[in-house]
Amino acid sequence: MCLAIPAKIVELSSGEESRALCEVAGLRRHIDTGLLQDEMLQLGDWVLVHVGFAMSKISEEQALDQLQTLAMLGESEAVMQEVKGYGLSDGSWKGS
């Protein structure tokens, strides 16, 4: 829950709900962008995601650094488990 996961925006939804399709290490899911409404997010932007909500916009360099940090912390697997819901969730994440 405390992991900040970098995600790249691959599709912005035009619906009224503020959300974007994001990619994290080969997985895709909708991320809520309601907390970054002032940031004017664009396709290809990177965001730091906590529990399915984008909390801050970051540069691609920072995103890659953060992914490396997670790997260094031995938490890449934890990220995958977390986002996939430990195999027990309803499968909101899809392989791409």
Added chain:
Amino acid sequence: MKFVDEFRDPGVIHKAADEIRRLADPGRQYRFMEVCGGHTHAIYRFGLKDILPPNIDLVHGPGCPVCVLPMGRIDDGLSIAKDPNVIFTAFGDMMRVPGLDGSPLEHKARGMDVRIVYSPSDALKMAQKNPDKHVLFFAIGFETTAPSTALTLMRAKALGVTNFSVFCNHVTIIPGIRAILDSPDMRIDAFIGPGHVSTVIGCRPYEWVARNEGKPIVVSGFEPVDVLQAVVMLLRQLRAGEAKVENQYKRVVPWEGNRAALKAMAEVFELRSYFEWRGMGFISQSALRIRDTYRDWDAERRFSVPGVRVTDPKAAQCGEVLKGVLKPVQCKLFGKECTPERPVGALMVSSEGSCAAYYNYEHGKHETLARTGATV
């Protein structure tokens, strides 16, 4: 030092380590508290303690929401889901955390409908997909996760989803730091401020730590270089006789925080007059509850909750470890009665708790070295 050398450009690390040695006065002992459990985890994982001079102690703070959650709250939340019509949802981190009557996962094994969600928004979606069921979300976390719960509740209200509620355990970081500073046996010289909480609250809320308490505080990132840089910045302040708030993690943390997130929290939550922190006792105005305007989505008001209270055994010295009076290994129960597999006290509950982190990395290392006759 082996962890760091494996993972990051050793040149940069050693440069920071040299600067720390140059700045630290060999004639005094320094105690720096890293508030956030994420930092604790990183410090052990990267072996950062080994590259600091022996007169700099890193004390692990209260910033692990799983650790400070009173055990009885788990029993209270699960008691609601004894109704077969209720689906209990929580983050994966919570699933193995024991309540008095077992963990959520153990309740699942006994037949309760317990499901892991990655996001509170997934729990809301589950409610929409299961209109005949009630979906309860067991909310936990500091300001890093509270805005997400707030936005989910705003959405539930806007969509009129009535078969959804939140059992709210959100806590706020500032009163936790205040409680540490207010305790009579406090021995902290300066703070390494939390990174991700600060993306939400910004740096301003820490100003009283510097102004009123005279303690330097540096908000820091999570890479080895970030933490070492934060230590350098703290030493520079202490050497210059200053106490101010500095932001080492500028690349992610804006000074003013995330306004939209703060607005969502203010819309949905208000401060509880007090809340219990496991290992620390009751702290006034330290937690969030759901406002009256969202009362229909507040599980504590919709359902009757037993209000289970569990006191940790007196022998568990979590409070002293949190305040830096004792190191984890100095607690009488550490590694004996209290282990990550069978936690007795708060700090052993989650891998980001200081005792569990110490057990997983340091304890094993000391054991191995002891067996081989080597010294640390």
